[in-house]
Amino acid sequence: MSRRPAREVVDAISTGFEEFTTPLREEPADGPIDWPGYREARSAAEERTGEKESVVCGTAKIGEAEAVVIAFEFGFLGGSLGQRTGDRIEAAFAHARDARLPVVSLVATGGSRMQQGMRALMQLQRVARAAARTRAAGVPQIAVLRDPTTGGGWATLGAGADVILALPEAQVGFAGSRVRPSGSPEAYTAEAKLEWGQVDAIVAADDLGTALERWLRLLTSPSNAAAPPPGALREAALPDTGWEAVQAARSPRRARADEYLDAYFDWREDISGDRCGGVDPGVRCGFGWRNGRTIAYAAQCGTPTLPAGFRTSARLVRLASRLAIPVLTLVDTPGAANDAAAEQAGAGGAIADLFEAVATAVAPVTTLVIGEGGSGGALAFAAPGSTWVTPDAYFSVTSPEAAAAILKRPASEVPALANQLRLRPQDLVQLGVARAVVSPAE
Structure with a gap:
């Protein structure tokens, strides 16, 4: 051809x-x-x-x-x-x-x-x-x-x-x-x-x-209605402590982004790459068909998010917004990649690009936190005022381990710091970070 x-x-x-x-x-x-x-x-x-x-x-x-x-x-x-x-x-x-x-x-x-x-x-x-x-x-x-x-x-x-x-x-x-x-x-x-x-x-x-x-x-299937948040894919009780919430989010038995996307959409097509040299295998972006309409998605897959992942997601959000297609984002990362390679690739600018894309989106953006919500690298994927959380997830200003390092505390105090950070799903609702804890999917 x-x-x-x-x-x-x-x-x-x-x-x-x-x-x-x-x-x-x-x-x-x-x-x-x-x-x-x-x-x-x-x-x-x-x-x-x-x-x-x-x-x-x-x-x-x-x-x-x-x-x-x-x-x-x-x-x-x-x-x-x-x-x-x-x-x-x-x-x-x-x-x-x-x-x-x-x-x-x-x-x-x-x-x-x-x-x-x-x-x-x-x-x-x-x-x-x-x-x-x-x-x-x-x-x-x-x-x-x-x-x-x-x-x-x-x-x-x-x-x-x-x-x-x-x-x-x-x-x-x-x-x-x-x-x-x-x-x-x-x-x-x-x-x-x-x-x-x-x-x-x-x-x-x-x-x-x-x-x-x-x-x-x-x-070519625009829609003014926001994407409904997916239901939780695992039966899980709300954690009693912050450390329990962290352990649940890090469990290998927890549902990940691909499972959520496959359950949510009838079928879907991925886009790939940031158009300027980078691909993040830990981020899924694309458009899916659900109940007779299109919903775009940008999903973290549990790994530190690379600059290319933020840029690809910003590209997705801007394209969806221009075409009047609602967006679903899934938060699941221990944080943004912070090694020397990420800094050289412009981690700060890439994160800023996604914050701006979400903040200026004309189409509605819906977020579900499905696992770890580690600091600004996770928050860049989250829609202000339209974020939900699963029972086996957490969202925090920083990880308990990083908090211990910053405060020069011993590793033995990490579980206690997790409690102090108020990062449990129910804490996020009380703090106004999340609208609700989602129920199990039907």
Whole structure:
């Protein structure tokens, strides 16, 4: 599918494709900078592909979801972006805004059209502006990275999309294969971009239509109602002491985030990574389907949260808020990662980013504390005034062990300090931190 003709790719994932009738601007025979042989190259590309430009745009149904589709024809001058390409993409985004339809970009391009010089490169500004206006209008955008996705196509339609899917082994990178430094070809693959938090998922070509249908359904189902907090997944009595609460939250028998998410949603799709080089395997983010509507989620999985985890969660909260989708967050961490690597990766700024995303969210955010609630690294995930807690969880300004270290107390006093910290579920309700202790799930 990566190098297949654009219309074949569209037909493989959708039905009823109707191409837009975008007028083609008049151009000098050899282009705006009189490139020798450009006229012949264009004519050969038209004859070879049957297309008039490097991109085909229209509307189609992907499953039951209607979308605007932007499909690159790599056989037409390497899928390069020229002036007429910009015309078509700009018109496609305008239609998406007017019709309130999501945009699916099937990208396969070598970058800007060299034979048009700076007039071609300037199309990236047009594409970026059109995508930004569409984003501001609350219209979701999904990119599918085919082979290759390089240059400005990657740096605009690809990397700028709300959700980024990639075909296996697709070449992805800002630098094309003929101009990049020698060595490390694996860095320019979809798999590397997934590992580095720049792609949300790799999808086999045969599964692409199904994956797109699920994502379109999730991203186009706004709701004003807040997500209800999940019920507790383990029968547990409220702890008598703070130390009992800490031990219950740290028990290996306690339910974790994945179990809560699987019980809460009919089905779900994860996003991955902070888009700037990092992935935290201890944080789950994505969108799930529950009782006929979409709810976004950002869940800690019991490990110290890395800067990438905070940034990915902030990305999730902002996207959900822009699309009017409610958010569920699950708190479960001993605290933010605080080693040298976390500091170098900007732990403070990442935590601040999530605090801001939650504080400014337009869509409602609901929080359930399901395990350890360790200090600010946990609080960044919590919604003020809309936080619940399970019976086998705690929330504290710091861990009892850290409190002992700060106060220069012996380890023998840790249980007593846990009591003094008032961190039990019932204490959190009394202090106004949590609204209630949730009952067992039905």
